[in-house]
Amino acid sequence: MSYIVRIKPCNQTIVVDDDETVLDAALRCDIDFPFSCMSAICTTCLGKLIQGDIAYINGEPYGLEDVEPNQGYALFCSAMPKSDLVIEVNDVISDDDYPSKKLHYHLKKLESLNEKTHRVILAPPADDRIKYRPGQYVHLFNQKNESAPFTIANAPQDNGDLEFHVQTGTVFADKFIIDLQKNPQVIVEGPHGQNVYQCRPSFPILLLSGGVGISHSMAILQYASTLHFPRPVHLYWGCKKIEDFYLLDEIKKITHDNFQFTPILLEPNDDWQEKTGLIHPAVLEDYPDLTNIEVHASGSSEMVQATFEALQPHGLRQILMHSDYLAF
């Protein structure tokens, strides 16, 4: 038996299976629902039960003891529906808050980061811009109206600029960079994707990036940095060649007690003093138990799949694994 749950005021509707909590179902549906302890203690997931019946997994939760009695409050990390529900949770972020748009941006800056990677900064039109969450991607169009997805490599800026790291070596990217130098107008469509930074207070975040996948981590890193790293963040960046670490100096300048950085070169090299090998062994060396760790992975589909497969037996929970490849 499953139940329909309507979440207000964002007006999202989800289907909750009979062995699921409301939170589990919301996260399964990629809804950015607030949570932290997942044990009915911290009250991060507190909301109101407007209509319907619930039962708690482990009886009446401790977290409700300090909350006004008889006001209809509930802790949705542990509440399982016993009928269709209408609930009210104020901090739920809905995709409706980030509507997809197609706008003409113009080139503000084009620079080489290494032999094949270009930093492209696009400025929005005067009267509109794409509103997005750190970690999302958009489609960039070339002069022939063909498009390809690119991760936005910066956190949202006051001026609306979007940064991309475009790696040449594909037909689309090669042509896109050549076209940009002739015509600085670019159509941008988006945002898309659910591999985004979420403001949950307690779980540490691991950002696992392969190659140019670092662009995704940079957006999250920039955003976390502007918040002064309320959650611990550990960035792992794996590359095949030393020259591929095109942002090494930039990242090493970020210093904060809640930020760690581990660059990993695939093969040993006499000129490399840092770690070598694949990303997941390095992660497991530092975090043998991943039960309360949130992981964002970005890179090739092979790298993302292999990494999650290796990490899951060590406690990594499905709802705390994020990658846009998982959604495709």
Ligand code: FES
């Ligand atoms: S009480 Fe902590 S997440 Fe629900």
